[in-house]
Each structure stands twice: as structure tokens, then as C-alpha cells.
Amino acid sequence: MTRVMPRRLAVLAGIGLALLLVPLIGLLIRIPWTGLGGDIAGSGDAVRVSAVVSGLATVVAVGLGVPLAWLLARGSFRGLSLLRAAVLLPIVLPAVVSGVALLAALGRTGPIGGLLDDLFGITLPFTTAGAVIAASFVALPFVTLVAEAGFRGINRDLEEVAATLGAGPWRRFRRIALPQAIPALAAGVVLGWARALGEFGATITFAGNLSGRTQTLPLAIFFELERDPEAAFSLSLILVVVSLVVLTAARRTWSR
Amino acid sequence: MLTCRASASRNGFRLQIELEASPEEIVAVVGPNGAGKSSLLRILAGLDPVGDGHVAVDGEVWEDTAAAIRRPPEDRSVGYVPQAGLLFPHMSVGANVAFGTERPEQAAGWLDRLGLGALVDAMPSELSGGQAQLAAFARAQVRRPTVLLLDEPLASVDAANRAAIRRILRRELRDTPGYRILVTHDPLEAAALADRVIVLDGGQITQVGTVDDLRSQPRSSYVAELVGMNFFSGEASDGAIELASGARLVSASVPDGPALATVHPRAISLYVEKPTGSPRNVWLARIASIEPSLDQVRVHVTGPIDLVAEVTRAGAAAFSEGDEVWVAVKATEVAGYPR
Amino acid sequence: MSEATDELAIAFGEPSIELSVAGSQVLVAQVREGAPLDVILTADEATATDLARLGVLIADPIVFARNRLAIAVAPGNPQSITGLSDLADPNLTIVLAAPEVPAGRYTAQMLETAGIAVSASSLEPSVRAVLAKVELGEADAGIVYRTDLNRGGVSGVEITDGVNPVTEYFAAALTTSSDPEQAAAFVAFLTTPVAQEILADLGFSQ
Numbered sequence: 001m002t003r004v005m006p007r008r009l010a011v012l013a014g015i016g017l018a019l020l021l022v023p024l025i026g027l028l029i030r031i032p033w034t035g036l037g038g039d040i041a042g043s044g045d046a047v048r049v050s051a052v053v054s055g056l057a058t059v060v061a062v063g064l065g066v067p068l069a070w071l072l073a074r075g076s077f078r079g080l081s082l083l084r085a086a087v088l089l090p091i092v093l094p095a096v097v098s099g100v101a102l103l104a105a106l107g108r109t110g111p112i113g114g115l116l117d118d119l120f121g122i123t124l125p126f127t128t129a130g131a132v133i134a135a136s137f138v139a140l141p142f143v144t145l146v147a148e149a150g151f152r153g154i155n156r157d158l159e160e161v162a163a164t165l166g167a168g169p170w171r172r173f174r175r176i177a178l179p180q181a182i183p184a185l186a187a188g189v190v191l192g193w194a195r196a197l198g199e200f201g202a203t204i205t206f207a208g209n210l211s212g213r214t215q216t217l218p219l220a221i222f223f224e225l226e227r228d229p230e231a232a233f234s235l236s237l238i239l240v241v242v243s244l245v246v247l248t249a250a251r252r253t254w255s256r
Numbered sequence: 257m258l259t260c261r262a263s264a265s266r267n268g269f270r271l272q273i274e275l276e277a278s279p280e281e282i283v284a285v286v287g288p289n290g291a292g293k294s295s296l297l298r299i300l301a302g303l304d305p306v307g308d309g310h311v312a313v314d315g316e317v318w319e320d321t322a323a324a325i326r327r328p329p330e331d332r333s334v335g336y337v338p339q340a341g342l343l344f345p346h347m348s349v350g351a352n353v354a355f356g357t358e359r360p361e362q363a364a365g366w367l368d369r370l371g372l373g374a375l376v377d378a379m380p381s382e383l384s385g386g387q388a389q390l391a392a393f394a395r396a397q398v399r400r401p402t403v404l405l406l407d408e409p410l411a412s413v414d415a416a417n418r419a420a421i422r423r424i425l426r427r428e429l430r431d432t433p434g435y436r437i438l439v440t441h442d443p444l445e446a447a448a449l450a451d452r453v454i455v456l457d458g459g460q461i462t463q464v465g466t467v468d469d470l471r472s473q474p475r476s477s478y479v480a481e482l483v484g485m486n487f488f489s490g491e492a493s494d495g496a497i498e499l500a501s502g503a504r505l506v507s508a509s510v511p512d513g514p515a516l517a518t519v520h521p522r523a524i525s526l527y528v529e530k531p532t533g534s535p536r537n538v539w540l541a542r543i544a545s546i547e548p549s550l551d552q553v554r555v556h557v558t559g560p561i562d563l564v565a566e567v568t569r570a571g572a573a574a575f576s577e578g579d580e581v582w583v584a585v586k587a588t589e590v591a592g593y594p595r
Numbered sequence: 596m597s598e599a600t601d602e603l604a605i606a607f608g609e610p611s612i613e614l615s616v617a618g619s620q621v622l623v624a625q626v627r628e629g630a631p632l633d634v635i636l637t638a639d640e641a642t643a644t645d646l647a648r649l650g651v652l653i654a655d656p657i658v659f660a661r662n663r664l665a666i667a668v669a670p671g672n673p674q675s676i677t678g679l680s681d682l683a684d685p686n687l688t689i690v691l692a693a694p695e696v697p698a699g700r701y702t703a704q705m706l707e708t709a710g711i712a713v714s715a716s717s718l719e720p721s722v723r724a725v726l727a728k729v730e731l732g733e734a735d736a737g738i739v740y741r742t743d744l745n746r747g748g749v750s751g752v753e754i755t756d757g758v759n760p761v762t763e764y765f766a767a768a769l770t771t772s773s774d775p776e777q778a779a780a781f782v783a784f785l786t787t788p789v790a791q792e793i794l795a796d797l798g799f800s801q
Contacts, residue, residue, distance in 0.1 A: 109732035125733050126716035208717025210718060
């Protein structure tokens with residue numbers, strides 16, 4: 001095979017690559033390497049909150065998103081495409097809008113939030129649980145999107161054969177469809193986690209900002225920018241490094 | 257007894273069938289592509305609805321639209337062997353065969369029985385077409401289904417291995433208790449594996465019988481084509497059948513009235529000069545095409561009567577496409593029977 | 596201050612003048628990177644000093660308005676909050692501006708001086724966000740500027756002048772302006788009676 005890459009595509013690809021890499025490189029150049037240690041040491045709370053919130057949010061997003069994806073991929077009822085559009089909405093909406101929506105429903109004065117407060121004394125805004133909910137809300141559609149594509153790509157005839165072999169709907173899902181969709185699901189987990197980790201707008205609007213409770217790393221970076229921009233560069237480095245590590249570890253999910 | 261009545265719309269045509277099968281005989285459903293053969297299997301397996309009708313096996317109602325009953329496939333005692341086997345690609349052969357059963361040792365037993373014992377840990381992608389087909393067969397059999405369904409069982413087996421796999425299948429089918437229904441477009445498969453044949457064409461059952469019945473008295477040009485016979489339809493009186501084209505075929509014995517007739521391709525003689533002698537059917541025709549087969553040559557002639565003759569290579573040497581040729585068929589070779 | 600700028604610009608006769616009212620450090624960073632701003636208005640003296648040190652100011656900054664803090668509560672004051680000390684009640688949900696923004700810094704200083712410990716549920720990125728949370732009913736009370744109480748949807752509770760810090764607003768024209776003369780003229784305009792009346796209407800003190 002001769003040269004695979006047509007020249008005009010190569011140029012555009014190069015520009016795209018530059019667009020993505022130049023800001024990253026710029027960030028790396030501007031990092032105040034001398035103060036780095038102190039900055040990172042001071043970010044312990046934000047790192048911890050981010051780890052907990054993004055981890056739990058990913059669990060929620062996957063635990064709910066995969067069954068939802070199965071419903072969208074295998075269901076056949078009127079309004080299915082409308083349902084899919086609603087599920088994917090948070091991907092398109094600005095995160096702040098998602099935060100506002102969460103406040104409207106789950107806030108103290110909202111229909112569900114008010115009920116939770118009256119019956120159980122539970123309020124979600126300004127809590128870590130609230131941050132988890134905000135991150136789950138924006139991550140769930142990503143997981144669902146990727147997982148549904150994965151389920152759609154599977155040969156449904158295999159599920160039919162499994163049915164003739166006595167497998168009911170649960171066994172067909174667990175032993176035939178799920179194992180084959182693992183590569184797509186893995187990509188969904190990584191994507192969902194990445195979205196949850198980088199989540200800002202919905203978190204600050206719904207869960208608020210309090211160090212040690214709701215201040216995730218992105219929030220910490222935003223406020224650091226007000227106080228000490230160079231420290232903001234250092235904190236950004238943490239996010240970049242962590243993300244690079246996870247993406248590298250998960251690189252098999254793309255190539256398979 | 258297995259009874260099935262189905263009336264359903266499928267991809268633009270209407271499936272309208274009513275059939276019975278007994279566990280004593282192996283049934284082959286034969287028909288052109290798109291006739292509804294696979295649809296019939298899917299209905300029996302419970303993968304598609306019967307439309308308007310019912311499926312009952314040994315007194316158990318599996319489906320009945322009038323009573324709003326429909327048992328899903330997992331609740332039917334059915335074994336389904338799809339085209340090309342359709343093994344689960346992410347499981348080993350052994351895991352595939354053991355899928356339907358609680359007891360994996362039964363799976364090992366079946367693999368050994370079919371000569372696949374060494375492949376128990378292999379992945380489906382490593383199998384040949386024939387091996388995959390047998391593995392799928394074992395997978396279906398492990399559950400000891402009441403009804404065994406096979407969809408084009410030899411279609412994905414390459415020609416060199418087909419005879420061997422066919423022999424194994426024939427042995428296994430004969431040893432299997434219960435209902436056995438297979439679908440095929442290959443008359444050789446039907447002849448080798450089945451006791452009774454159901455012909456499905458355009459969603460309707462057009463003929464039912466043994467392979468001999470089909471061969472000696474096909475009831476449609478499709479079946480005649482399948483069994484390799486020339487086929488004619490017309491009105492018989494006094495031993496002569498008048499065809500739609502006006503031409504007449506003399507048959508040694510055919511009752512008066514609407515009639516069908518077959519002529520074997522090898523019973524046709526071709527001459528350069530008009531032949532003298534006994535044949536009662538002689539006419540001038542033109543050679544439309546000459547097609548070499550493995551050991552014979554098939555000559556398609558057109559004229560007052562269209563038919564295909566099979567002659568030896570030596571015999572065909574004298575002819576070229578477009579030539580005029582004299583065709584002779586003995587009356588005894590024209591097998592006529594009521595329509 | 597953001598609502599004021601539109602009115603002030605119109606009154607000045609130049610509605611399209613480039614007025615940047617942003618969080619202070621972001622502002623300094625933008626100017627340092629060469630953003631083409633004409634005039635800067637900031638409540639943060641440190642910002643003005645930083646910019647002066649950078650040498651981008653045409654003249655020394657001037658104070659053109661003052662503001663004080665106040666407590667915002669839900670309309671009708673359902674929790675019957677009367678003053679700062681009530682905010683120490685742990686059963687109340689209080690939101691404050693984050694110490695990284697000027698309002699938040701003043702709030703923190705004020706509370707420390709007054710010796711009141713408030714356990715805030717959230718430190719918001721702007722006074723506007725604090726106001727929103729109170730307006731939405733998510734927070735029982737928040738500390739905002741007196742000028743913010745003008746916008747309906749909340750009731751106000753005064754903070755006694757004694758502990759209430761004064762916020763001074765500085766204005767300065769920048770050398771990065773495309774029309775430095777006009778920029779300087781605008782700064783001068785801010786101390787005229789016309790401008791001062793607009794500011795007083797919005798709740799600013801002299």
C-alpha cells in the first residue's frame with residue numbers, strides 16, 4: 001500500500017492536532033516548577049473530593065446508563081427516539097443549564113427536593129451527594145450514548161439462538177450481549193469518568209463550592225485563578241497528568 | 257403430533273401454511289429463496305409470531321392467537337440450528353455447547369460423539385464451516401429438545417466436506433427422538449436426510465410427499481426443476497397431452513383430463529437428420545444453448561416444445577448453438593399424471 | 596456595578612466604550628496579556644495597584660463610588676434575621692462570596708472583626724451567584740452588596756456601619772486603549788453630578 005494519507009487531509013489533521021496540543025504545551029511551559037510542590041500539597045482536599053465525586057458518579061452513570069442503553073438499543077415502543085433525545089440532552093446543554101435544572105427539581109423548593117426535605121430531612125444542594133448527582137447527571141448520557149452504540153453493533157441473531165437454548169432476557173443480556181459489548185462499555189466508562197472529573201458548571205450551580213465537601217479540582221482551579229493564577233497552572237497540571245494516565249491505561253479500549 | 261397453522265405477512269409476501277408432522281419421520285421443507293422456509297422455522301422456534309393461527313406439540317399449545325397464548329422460545333422445548341451454526345463468538349466451543357444445560361459433562365459427551373472432542377477449548381473463529389455446523393448441532397441437542405429445527409444445515413460447509421458432514425447428520429437425525437424439521441434449497445440434502453418433503457413456494461405449501469413422489473410426480477415447475485426433470489402441463493385425451501403452445505406430447509399412459517407430465521433429460525435424443533423409427537414424439541427444434549456439466553452436456557432446445565436434454569460429450573460434438581436439431585422422445589418416457 | 600456601566604456609558608454619550616468589569620486577577624492577567632481595554636473599574640484596590648505597577652495606567656486611579664455590604668434574605672424575611680450575629684445559627688443555610696473575590700474578602704474580614712463564626716454551605720464565585728441562591732430559596736441568607744438589594748426577589752437586612760467595611764470603586768484609563776483621550780475623559784465624567792446621580796439611584800454611596 002502506498003501513502004495512505006491524502007495531502008489535504010494531512011494538513012487539516014495537522015491543524016487539528018496543533019489546535020489541541022498547543023494550549024497543553026503552553027500550560028506545561030508556564031508551570032511554576034519551583035512552587036509546584038507547595039501548590040500541589042495545598043490541593044489535597046480538592047483532589048480527594050474530585051476522586052470521590054468522579055468515582056461515585058462514574059459508578060452511578062455506568063450502573064444506570066448501561067441498562068438505559070440496553071432499553072434504547074433493544075426497545076421497540078412509540079416515543080423511543082424522543083426518549084433517546086431527552087437522555088442525550090445534557091450532552092448538548094451547557095453544564096450550567098443542567099445545574100439549574102437540578103436545582104429546579106432537587107433544590108429545597110423543588111418538587112422532589114422539597115419532598116425529600118419534608119419527609120426525610122434530606123437536602124441535596126451544598127452536599128457531596130449533590131456534587132455526585134451533578135456529575136452523574138452530565139456523565140450518564142455519555143455512558144448511555146457509547147453503550148447503546150455498542151449494543152447496536154452486536155449481532156442480534158445470537159440472542160435469538162440463546163433464547164432457543166432456554167435463556168431468558170436476563171441471561172441473554174448477561175452472557176451474550178454484555179460480553180460482546182465490553183470494548184464499547186469500557187470506552188463509555190472512561191468517557192463518563194472523564195466527563196465527571198471535568199465537571200464544573202452543574203457542580204458549582206447545584207452543589208455549590210466548599211472546600212473539602214463540594215470543591216472539586218476544576219472548582220479549585222477556577223477560584224485559584226482569582227487568587228493566584230500561577231498556582232492555577234499547577235493545579236491544572238494535576239488534572240492533565242491524571243487524565244493522561246487514565247487515558248493511556250485505557251488505550252486498549254480504542255484500539256480493540 | 258406437531259401441528260402448525262400460520263398466516264402472517266413477511267417482507268412483502270404472505271405466509272399461509274397448515275402442516276402436521278409426526279415424530280416418526282424427518283421432514284424437509286424445500287423451496288426457493290424467499291419462499292418463507294426460514295420464516296416457518298422461526299415461527300416454530302417462537303422467534304416470530306404465527307400471525308393468525310397456532311402451534312401445538314404433543315398436546316401442548318405453544319401458540320394460539322385465538323386464546324392469546326404465545327410461549328417465548330426459552331419456554332419451548334426446541335432446538336434451533338441456524339445457518340452457519342451461529343456459535344457465540346466470545347465463548348469456547350465447549351462453553352457454547354454447554355450453554356443450554358446445567359450439566360457441562362453432557363456437552364463433552366456430545367462433542368466426542370461428533371468427533372469434535374479435541375476442539376472443546378477452541379474458539380468458534382478457529383473452526384471450519386463443517387465443524388461449526390456440528391458444534392451448533394450438538395449445542396441444540398444437549399437440551400434434548402422435543403422439536404429439532406435445522407436451517408440449511410449444509411449451506412456453509414465447503415463442497416469437499418459436504419458428503420462427510422451429510423453422512424454424520426443423517427446418522428444423528430435418525431438416532432434423534434422427537435420431531436425433526438430441516439429447511440433446504442438443495443434437493444440432494446432433502447433426498448439424503450429426509451423421509452418426507454414439504455414444498456413451500458411463495459408462502460404457500462404447493463406439494464407434500466416423499467422424495468420419490470416429488471421425483472416421479474412434481475406438481476410445479478419449481479419442483480420439477482429441483483429434481484431435474486422437464487415439466488409440462490396441459491389437457492390430455494386419448495394418450496396425448498395438448499400443451500398451451502398447441503404442441504402435443506404423446507404419453508404411453510395418461511388419464512384424460514387436466515394433466516402434468518415429466519420427461520427425463522437423458523430420455524431425449526437429438527439428431528441432425530430427421531430420425532426414422534418408433535419414437536412417437538418427433539419435431540424440429542433449434543438449439544438455444546449448450547452447457548457442459550461435469551460428465552454430460554446439457555442442451556437447451558426451443559421450438560414448439562421447450563426442454564433440456566442431457567447428452568454425452570461425444571453426442572454433443574455434432575451440434576452448435578443456433579443449429580436446427582431433430583428431437584425425439586419415446587411415448588414411454590413421457591410420464592403423465594393427473595393435475 | 597455591571598448594571599451601572601451601561602447607564603454610565605450611555606450618559607457619557609459613548610455606548611460602545613470598552614468597560615471591563617471582571618474578577619480582579621483575571622483582569623490583571625488579561626491586561627498583562629495585552630487585552631485592548633479602555634477603562635478599568637474595580638472594587639479591588641490591589642488590582643488597581645497591580646496595574647499601576649505594570650505601568651498601563653494613564654493616571655493614578657480615582658475613587659468614584661462606594662458600597663457597603665448587607666444581608667440578603669428571602670422576601671418577607673421568614674427566618675426573622677435581624678443582624679450578622681443571627682447568621683451564626685448552624686440551622687441556617689448561609690452562602691457567602693468566595694474569599695477570592697473582593698466581596699468575599701470583605702465579608703470574611705468583616706465576620707472576623709465582628710467575631711462571628713458563620714459556617715457557610717457554599718462560597719460562590721460572585722455576589723450575583725450568592726443573590727441567586729437566596730432568590731431561589733436554596734439558601735436562607737447571603738451577604739451581598741447593598742446595591743444588589745435593589746434587584747427584586749430578596750429582602751434586605753442592614754449591617755451596622757460600625758463593622759460594615761466600605762468598598763471603594765476605583766476607575767482608571769489604560770494605555771492599552773485605542774483612544775486614550777476618550778478613556779481619560781470617561782474617568783473624569785464619573786465624578787460629575789450626572790454620573791453620581793446614576794450611581795446613587797442604584798444604591799451606591801458617595
